[in-house]
Amino acid sequence: DTEVTQTPKHLVMGMTNKKSLKCEQHMGHRAMYWYKQKAKKPPELMFVYSYEKLSINESVPSRFSPECPNSSLLNLHLHALQPEDSALYLCASSTRTLADLGNEQFFGPGTRLTVL
């Protein structure tokens, strides 16, 4: 299995809702990432998990809460979002986070989030 899966594909939520995005990979990768991508812009890094521990938080607002229950799963819990948080949320994984060929990131298809 050489893919990263994300659910749901689309999500519409109100500003008072609580929802979660899910990401899964079975490639044995020990680094997992969350990115936010606005239209016609490159992905922006949000969080990095390395060996199930949060290693990078790019000053993301606390209304986004990541969780890594095990080495194959990555969640992003959403609460009290704003309309400007509407975007494509991409999950990625890599063998490791070191700056070598082993950090080639494999991306999931993304979750299209709309906040009303």
Added chain:
Amino acid sequence: KNQVEQSPQSLIILEGKNCTLQCNYTVSPFSNLRWYKQDTGRGPVSLTIMTFSENTKSNGRYTATLDADTKQSSLHITASQLSDSASYICVVSARTGANNLFFGTGTRLTVIP
């Protein structure tokens, strides 16, 4: 400052024609450079990976070049197809730093019949 710039921002070509996309970077110390293809609403997919010592690498109709001295890379697409319509993103990896991946802004390619 580590930056990756791509040109052109957008490009429209006729099916069957060739095109070349450019990527200039200031990332240092350099580790490797990747070209990704991203279809609208989908995640990026890696096309090529290039290290410091590699000048050219091909993947089917895609050929990437790297000049580490001038810090430039190009992606050449031969005999374009309608399915090549997508955004192409250049991603440069630094050898150090906690957040060591730097994304270009992408080139939006549209292939028309």
